[in-house]
Amino acid sequence: MSAAEARRTLPELVEEAQRVLAICNACRYCEGYCAVFPTLQRRLSFTESDIHYLANLCHNCGSCLYACQYAPPHEFQLNFPRLLAQVRRESWRKYAWPGFLARAFDANGLVTSLATAASLAFMLLFAALLDGPARLFAAWSDAQGSFYAVIPHDAMVAVFGTVSAFVLVALVAGFARFWADTGEGRIGLAGAEPATGALDDALTLKYLDGGGDGCTYPDEKPSFARRRFHHLTFYGFMLCFAATSTATVYHYVLGLKAPYPFWSLPVLLGTVGGIGLLAGPAGLLWLKWRRDPMLADPDQKGMEAGFLALLFLTSLTGLALLAFRETRAMGMLLVAHLGVVLALFVTMPYGKFVHGLYRFAALVRFHIERRRPPPVTAPE
Amino acid sequence: MDSTGEWDVLVLGGGNAALCAALTAREAGATVLVLESAPFDYRGGNSRHTRNMRTMHEGPLDVLTDAYPEEEYWQDLLKVTGGLTDETLARMTIRRTQRHVPWMKAHGVRFQAPLGGTLHLSRTNAFFLGGGKALMNAYYRAAAAMGVEIAYETEVVDLALAGRRIDSVTVDCKGERRVIRARAVVVAAGGFESNLEWLREAWGPPADNFIVRGTPYNMGKVLKLLLDQGARRVSDATQGHCVAIDARSPRYDGGIVTRVDAVSLGIVVNRDAQRFYDEGEDFWPKRYAIWGRLVAGQPGQIGYSIIDAKSMGKFMPPVFPPEKAHSVRELAGKLGLDAQALEKTIAEFNAAVRPGTFDHTILDDCRTEGLVPAKTHWARTIDTPPFYAYPLRPGITFTYLGVAVDERARMILQDDQPAANVWAAGEIMAGNILGKGYLAGIGMAIGTTFGRIAGEEAARHVRG
Numbered sequence: 001m002s003a004a005e006a007r008r009t010l011p012e013l014v015e016e017a018q019r020v021l022a023i024c025n026a027c028r029y030c031e032g033y034c035a036v037f038p039t040l041q042r043r044l045s046f047t048e049s050d051i052h053y054l055a056n057l058c059h060n061c062g063s064c065l066y067a068c069q070y071a072p073p074h075e076f077q078l079n080f081p082r083l084l085a086q087v088r089r090e091s092w093r094k095y096a097w098p099g100f101l102a103r104a105f106d107a108n109g110l111v112t113s114l115a116t117a118a119s120l121a122f123m124l125l126f127a128a129l130l131d132g133p134a135r136l137f138a139a140w141s142d143a144q145g146s147f148y149a150v151i152p153h154d155a156m157v158a159v160f161g162t163v164s165a166f167v168l169v170a171l172v173a174g175f176a177r178f179w180a181d182t183g184e185g186r187i188g189l190a191g192a193e194p195a196t197g198a199l200d201d202a203l204t205l206k207y208l209d210g211g212g213d214g215c216t217y218p219d220e221k222p223s224f225a226r227r228r229f230h231h232l233t234f235y236g237f238m239l240c241f242a243a244t245s246t247a248t249v250y251h252y253v254l255g256l257k258a259p260y261p262f263w264s265l266p267v268l269l270g271t272v273g274g275i276g277l278l279a280g281p282a283g284l285l286w287l288k289w290r291r292d293p294m295l296a297d298p299d300q301k302g303m304e305a306g307f308l309a310l311l312f313l314t315s316l317t318g319l320a321l322l323a324f325r326e327t328r329a330m331g332m333l334l335v336a337h338l339g340v341v342l343a344l345f346v347t348m349p350y351g352k353f354v355h356g357l358y359r360f361a362a363l364v365r366f367h368i369e370r371r372r373p374p375p376v377t378a379p380e
Numbered sequence: 381m382d383s384t385g386e387w388d389v390l391v392l393g394g395g396n397a398a399l400c401a402a403l404t405a406r407e408a409g410a411t412v413l414v415l416e417s418a419p420f421d422y423r424g425g426n427s428r429h430t431r432n433m434r435t436m437h438e439g440p441l442d443v444l445t446d447a448y449p450e451e452e453y454w455q456d457l458l459k460v461t462g463g464l465t466d467e468t469l470a471r472m473t474i475r476r477t478q479r480h481v482p483w484m485k486a487h488g489v490r491f492q493a494p495l496g497g498t499l500h501l502s503r504t505n506a507f508f509l510g511g512g513k514a515l516m517n518a519y520y521r522a523a524a525a526m527g528v529e530i531a532y533e534t535e536v537v538d539l540a541l542a543g544r545r546i547d548s549v550t551v552d553c554k555g556e557r558r559v560i561r562a563r564a565v566v567v568a569a570g571g572f573e574s575n576l577e578w579l580r581e582a583w584g585p586p587a588d589n590f591i592v593r594g595t596p597y598n599m600g601k602v603l604k605l606l607l608d609q610g611a612r613r614v615s616d617a618t619q620g621h622c623v624a625i626d627a628r629s630p631r632y633d634g635g636i637v638t639r640v641d642a643v644s645l646g647i648v649v650n651r652d653a654q655r656f657y658d659e660g661e662d663f664w665p666k667r668y669a670i671w672g673r674l675v676a677g678q679p680g681q682i683g684y685s686i687i688d689a690k691s692m693g694k695f696m697p698p699v700f701p702p703e704k705a706h707s708v709r710e711l712a713g714k715l716g717l718d719a720q721a722l723e724k725t726i727a728e729f730n731a732a733v734r735p736g737t738f739d740h741t742i743l744d745d746c747r748t749e750g751l752v753p754a755k756t757h758w759a760r761t762i763d764t765p766p767f768y769a770y771p772l773r774p775g776i777t778f779t780y781l782g783v784a785v786d787e788r789a790r791m792i793l794q795d796d797q798p799a800a801n802v803w804a805a806g807e808i809m810a811g812n813i814l815g816k817g818y819l820a821g822i823g824m825a826i827g828t829t830f831g832r833i834a835g836e837e838a839a840r841h842v843r844g
């Protein structure tokens with residue numbers, strides 16, 4: 001399995017997964033590492049939908065690669081984590097909405113992400129310059145409502161409101177399409193436990209622990225580094241999101257205009273979150289740099305790096321804006337920050353971000369399924 | 381690898397027994413070099429294929445349910461070996477297994493929670509999380525952390541057992557010959573199961589059709605050198621663990637997944653389409669070990685497990701897909717068997733099946749009458765298409781011919797006295813306890829017990 005191996009199509013991946021799953025099902029040594037193995041052990045044969053489900057249930061912790069007596073160079077050439085990573089991308093393409101944008105997954109690399117951010121920032125810059133450079137390069141004080149002096153509030157709301165609404169619809173549609181394919185009924189019908197159980201697993205990243213000692217990432221030695229950096233990323237992101245939400249409340253409910261003082265809730269949340277969102281993606285990038293190439297789908301490195309770079313830059317430009325908002329650099333920083341955030345948003349439904357969405361869906365299904373008795377007989 | 385100086389303890393082999401010895405000796409302060417003939421990717425011998433270890437315990441543990449007391453363990457062993465065992469060594473091993481789980485955990489091995497295990501053995505056997513390769517990875521990590529030196533692709537090709545001592549061994553290290561000196565030697569280089577020539581010597585031409593389930597590196601070189609130079613022998617070359625596995629398995633290293641669990645649900649015929657043994661004698665996990673020998677005794681060393689649609693999905697799915705046909709005749713064609721003969725065998729079998737209540741979880745009352753050989757449980761007519769077949773061959777797990785040891789793991793010489801600086805652990809001495817037969821999970825029990833003792837004794841020998 002060289003890094004240069006040709007990318008396989010979905011039917012090829014499904015066939016390969018069926019071969020591998022038959023081996024794992026006869027072996028079962030990895031039962032206990034994660035949710036994937038109990039789930040596959042409930043089945044005697046595997047449909048394409050089962051395979052999407054299993055792939056998105058996998059957290060790519062790597063444990064089952066190093067534990068596998070059939071891993072390359074063994075003639076069975078079994079690399080379960082890589083295979084499931086390859087399937088995951090095909091799942092994301094398959095369930096993406098609208099369907100024709102699925103091909104964006106292929107283009108969504110580091111260069112694309114950065115280029116998108118840059119071009120969006122240039123568009124904003126251009127718009128801001130229509131009024132002449134004076135406003136953009138002035139040193140505004142917070143009291144003057146500096147941000148909106150550069151880009152009018154209404155324009156900002158119009159752009160971000162539209163993009164967010166579209167992203168939300170696309171993500172919900174993707175989730176719904178994935179769910180429809182599982183053949184499970186409406187989620188609510190199973191009661192609250194599956195959702196709360198899945199939430200618990202997602203918020204703690206339960207299955208990024210390799211069965212207890214940490215995942216074998218970036219190499220064979222178990223470690224919690226990846227989980228910790230993901231927590232920084234995830235909670236940092238959530239805090240930044242919370243910062244934006246409280247700012248919206250400040251604006252519309254309390255009638256307070258940005259920028260807010262350092263000790264205000266939006267700025268505090270954004271600062272703490274921003275630090276997490278700097279350290280987290282930086283750490284994840286550092287781990288990725290060192291990771292055993294066997295563990296991942298080499299084709300997705302660009303997409304992962306692009307997502308990490310946008311998260312990191314979102315935070316970096318945001319914190320820089322906070323630090324320099326009363327200087328002449330503010331205008332340029334604002335433009336850069338908004339450009340990066342917009343790029344993050346528009347690429348969200350067609351990039352690595354959706355891993356959270358589909359993993360969550362898979363975890364919900366896992367919690368529904370685990371309450372059923374395992375089937376005694378199986379169809380041939 | 382430093383081959384100029386003298387090592388305190390030299391460990392020959394790189395499997396479970398070897399690493400248990402190396403870790404223990406190093407912890408006792410000895411300098412330790414491990415010689416592993418396999419390359420890094422295939423390190424860990426047969427141990428990398430294992431699933432669990434049979435473990436005595438007086439009450440529930442976190443990884444084992446209920447209790448499995450010494451006496452019950454001993455009786456189980458006595459039964460399978462038919463008395464061909466050494467009671468002192470066996471009981472010592474059984475008692476020692478109580479101490480292993482905490483020690484293994486302290487060295488990084490992780491276990492499955494009880495009842496998760498699919499073989500329902502979690503009262504008697506502790507299952508390794510991730511299996512034997514994960515276990516070996518943990519031991520190698522622990523060894524590296526405490527400064528045990530490991531030499532991969534380093535095969536022991538010669539040694540001199542003289543004056544009751546081994547003072548040096550000759551290795552082939554990636555094509556280069558070297559002599560390595562040591563003050564104490566632990567031999568843990570496995571049996572000779574990978575050595576097709578030796579198997580042929582012991583079993584005759586049928587050995588050509590054997591599949592080696594585990595490592596291709598257990599060539600028995602160390603064992604042979606020791607036996608030729610005065611170590612006392614235990615068991616004999618035809619004894620070992622030999623099971624029926626899928627005939628399409630790779631020649632080596634197919635491991636656990638090549639099992640076929642359909643046998644007790646249907647019938648097994650040989651190349652002449654004739655049945656040859658009671659397929660329903662006992663639960664399959666208790667019987668698969670005798671089926672290796674049974675198939676080895678058939679012409680061409682091949683058998684075919686045949687079931688019908690009623691049984692499909694009632695057993696652990698094998699790795700290779702079955703041959704499938706809509707009639708017995710068609711199935712015979714696909715298997716290359718005489719169609720008429722197979723139809724006759726199945727018709728006679730069906731006619732002999734008595735009515736009963738089928739229940740695969742107990743020794744049920746479905747059996748044949750007036751048929752030779754009888755099928756004494758789970759006998760149901762084979763009449764519902766599609767029909768399925770899995771080809772079977774003998775799969776050799778490991779051999780029992782070995783060197784004698786005492787309770788301190790010292791290797792015993794032909795004068796019944798121990799060697800001065802040689803200890804043995806694992807497959808290479810398992811025959812002391814397993815004269816024949818097999819008890820699931822006892823290989824690791826023996827290896828861990830004697831590995832730890834050997835490491836401790838060897839270190840004490842050099843350190844005082």
Ligand SMILES: Cc1cc2nc3c(=O)[nH]c(=O)nc-3n(C[C@H](O)[C@H](O)[C@H](O)COP(=O)(O)OP(=O)(O)OC[C@H]3O[C@@H](n4cnc5c(N)ncnc54)[C@H](O)[C@@H]3O)c2cc1C
Pocket residue numbers: 392393394395396397398415416417418423424425426427428429430431432433434534535536537568569570571593594595597598599600601602634635636776777778805806807808820821822823824825827
């Ligand atoms: C598929 C399979 C499943 C099994 N499952 C279980 C189970 O679940 N539980 C259980 O208790 N037992 C099981 N066994 C049996 C078990 O594997 C053995 O009893 C046990 O691993 C023996 O350990 P060992 O260290 O003596 O030998 P091994 O682990 O085989 O180690 C022997 C080592 O010696 C090395 N070596 C050989 N010759 C030389 C030489 N000349 N120079 C240098 N190095 C050499 C080999 O490369 C290897 O590293 C299983 C066996 C197989 C094949």
Ligand code: HEM
Pocket residue numbers: 058059060201202205208230233234237281284285288304305307308311352353355356357359360
């Ligand atoms: C349901 C919620 C989520 C779950 C269960 C989850 C789980 C995971 C897991 C298991 C990985 C490692 C395997 C892989 O790379 O695919 C991962 C990677 C990653 N996650 Fe999440 N995640 C969630 C939400 C998020 C969110 C909201 C963010 C941030 C916006 C995020 C950011 C990242 C990043 C940047 C990586 C890539 C790391 C890399 O490439 O090395 N995740 N996630």
Ligand code: SF4
Pocket residue numbers: 023024025027028029030031064065067068069070078080510511
């Ligand atoms: S990944 Fe390998 S060791 Fe794990 S269950 Fe599958 S076949 Fe077995």
Ligand code: SF4
Pocket residue numbers: 030033034035036037057058059060061062063064065080081084207
């Ligand atoms: S990589 Fe980790 S999470 Fe994925 S299947 Fe393997 S053990 Fe489970």
